[in-house]
Amino acid sequence: MAFRSPIYLAGAFLLLAIGFSIYFNVAVRVDSSAAKFRFEQLMNEGAQAxxxxHGVRALSLLRNEGHTSDELAPLMLDVADAKTARRHFEDAASLYRDALGTKTAQxxxxxxxxxxxDKLARASLWSGDIEASVAIYASFLELAGDDAARGGFETGKSISAQYAKAVANxxxxxxxxLxxxxxYQPTTGTRETQLAAANNMASLGAFFAxxxxxxxxxxxxxxxxxxxRSKLQGIEHQDTVQLTLMLGPVYAKMGRLDDAEKLYLKAFHAQEQLKGANSPDLSLYIRLLSSVYxxxxxxTEAQALQEHMRNLFRDAFGAQRYAANxxxxxxxxxxxxxxQYFLLDADYAPTDLTSASEYSVPTAKSPNIDEMKLRLAPDPESDPREANLPARLAQLISLCRSESGERLSLRSGYRSYKTQYGLYERIGSLGTVTPPGMSEHQTGLAADINVNGRFMRQSDRSYQCFEENAYRFGFILSYPPNNNYLPGEDTYEPWHWRYVGVSTARLYREAGPQHKPQEFLAALPCYQERAANGIFPNVGEEDICLSSKPQRTAMATEKDAMQPDAEMSQEDDKSARILNKLPAAPSPR
Structure with missing residues (x-):
């Protein structure tokens, strides 16, 4: 038997290969099953691009055969992944959007x-559709709820934590x-859609900040x-001014002080036009601008602003505005x-707790539980039925609800040491519950505020209202950005407001160290005495009340300033503890 020539065999094999290749290429172009098979094969091999x-061709052939979008949704999502790998982001976004709109996706x-x-938001952003992307991620923030405010969501397993993590990533x-x-300047869209995009950007920006x-x-x-907002609503509009409180500090952290100065100047003039040149409510913007200067x-300019603010306070509240018992x-x-440096004893409990709802404070929980109670803390020199903590909180909430249109309520008031201990054991790792003994809630003087059913955020309109007006009702923000008052890297809590009384809150706004409320409270006798004598810290000079070795003041030697068994430790050279006659701070736990 004669053997066939190797050349003949090779030629026959080549003809078969060519024939199969022609058949296969024709098949994947006209046969939906073949096209889908080739697509899935390449996807399994990791060759998504x-x-x-092949995926696009399979979809087209299957549609021509009468298959509906509901039936094709899983394939559409896979093809969108392949399109993303090929960097055809606009096509990918369209496929993701169409697939997610089907009944199958429900x-x-x-x-x-x-x-x-999340994939749709990323594809939209990469394709230049900024508005679509921010809309999705802003909706994620709302779905994240309180997890958007908590630390530790990166390792959280709940779906709300996953939403927050997606935004962070x-x-x-x-x-x-950007x-x-x-x-970024939108080139298309109605006024309403552009403002909606601005709202979404503000929410996301505040979160990233x-x-x-x-x-x-x-x-x-x-x-x-x-x-x-400034283009469509004007720089004097309150929505535009609101962004100053978010963007200005970001610029300052980035070293863009000139830009921060321009923002604060515009906001100051806008509020001056709205509230009047003699309004003490301008003090928030004066302090921000002075800090930049x-x-x-x-x-010199910073000092001039500070003196202008004191004149506003003197005219509005009188020369004896800081007289206090x-x-x-x-x-x-x-x-x-x-x-964490000034702990409360486990048996500490206020004696004048009252139901917040009795004073028309809207509550997020049953008004009968302890957490919906607050200290009465009445002013003895005024009508105690009107001049007390819950009544003033109700007034502040009413004002800010009216200005913002948002739904505000008391989320948490008094919490005992035992309750705080239990909460911390259960959810302390999430970052919104303080270790027992460190919580202002134990005093009954702190109020956590909900906005639309979740923690107040800096991007909420009501937050601006609180920042501008809370001091007039005796409240201050306890945990500003970059504080170290509680365990953790940054315990900023825009929802946590502490009642200190009207005169003290005014003094903090006028003369207190910016974003240092705990230091201010600890050294309060020094600030009160100096303010009563018309002595205020000068810009650029050492703050005597916070100096490491303060001068002994008349206030520090008054008998009522000394607790019977307290002694000043020579090793404890912090003015805060010296002036309040508190023991040395324990090591953080």
Whole structure:
């Protein structure tokens, strides 16, 4: 038997290969099953970019055969993944959007939907559709609820924690997509859609601003929101002014002091036009602007602003505006600092608790439980039925609810040491519950505020209202950005407001160290005495009340300033503890 020539065999094999290749290429172009098979094969091999064209062809053939979008939704999502790998982001976003709009997608679990919506948001951002992306991530923030305010969501297992994590992970994307020095300017869309985009950008920007690595993403989003609002609503509109409280501090942290100065000046003039040139409510913006001047080394201008603010306070509240019953305040712990450095005893409990609802404070929980109670803390020199903590909180909430249109309520008031201990054991790792003994809630003087059913956020309109007006009702923000009062890297809590009384809150606004409420309360006798004598800290000079070795003041030698068994430790050289006659701070736990 003669053997066939190797050349003949090779030629026959080549003809078969060519024939199969022709058949296969024709098949994948005209046969939906073959096209889908090739797509799935390449996807399984990790060749997503190469698979994309086969997936698109399979979808087209299957549609021509009468298959509906509901039936094709899973394939559409896979093809969208392939399109993303091929960097065809606009096509990918369209496929994700169409698939998520089908009835099939309605059967997805919350986690599955989150995963694909996150992919849609990323594809939209990469394709330049900023508005669509921010709308999705802003909705994630709302779905995250309180987890958007808590630390520790990165390791959380709940669906709300996963929503918060998805937003946090998007920070580098917004940093790359938005130039923080040149705000994004929408070129299409109605006025309403552009303002909606600005609202979403403000929410996201405020969230990123609280994160250590979020400054550039926050600056890009907030500056874009500011540009849109100022263009459509004007720089004097309260929604535009609101962004100043978010964007200004971000600029300051980035070293963009000139930009922060411009923002604060515009906000000041807008509020001056709204409230009048003699309104003490301008003090918030005066202090912000003065702080920037001080950082720029423009001390004379900063000092002039401070003196202008004191004139406003004198005209509005009188020369004796800081006359206070210091003995009563100390005895009743009205101005007592509470933190990891100033602990409360386990058996500490206020004696004048009352139901907040009895004074028309809206509550988020049953009004009969202890957590919906607050100290009465009445002013003895005024009508105690009107001049007390819950009555003033009700007035503040009513004002800010009217100005913002948001739904406000008391989320948490008094919590005993035992209750705090139980809460911390259960959810302390989430970052919104303080270890027992460190919580101002144990004093009955603190109020956590809900907005629309979740913790108040800096991006809420009501937050601006609280920042501007809370001092007039005796409240201060206990945990400002970058504080170290509680365990953790940053315990900023925009929802936590502490009642210290009207005169003390005024003094803190006028003369207290900015963003240092605990230090101020600890050294309060010094500030009160100096203010009563018309002596205020000068810009650029050492604050005597906070100096490491303060001068002994008349206030510090008054008999009522000394507790019977207290002794000053020579080793404890912090003015806060010396002036309040508190023991040395324990080591943080």
């Amino acid at each position: 190469r698979a994309a064209r 059967s997805f679990t919350a986690r599955e939907r989150l995963r694909y919506e 998007a920070a580098p994307l917004f940093t790359a997509a 130039n923080h020095a040149h705000p 609280t994160r250590e690595d979020g400054n550039y993403a926050a600056a890009g989003l907030l500056s874009s929101a500011y540009f849109i 001080e950082q720029q080394g423009r001390l 210091r003995e009563r305040d100390r005895r009743e712990d009205m101005n007592r600092p509470v933190s």
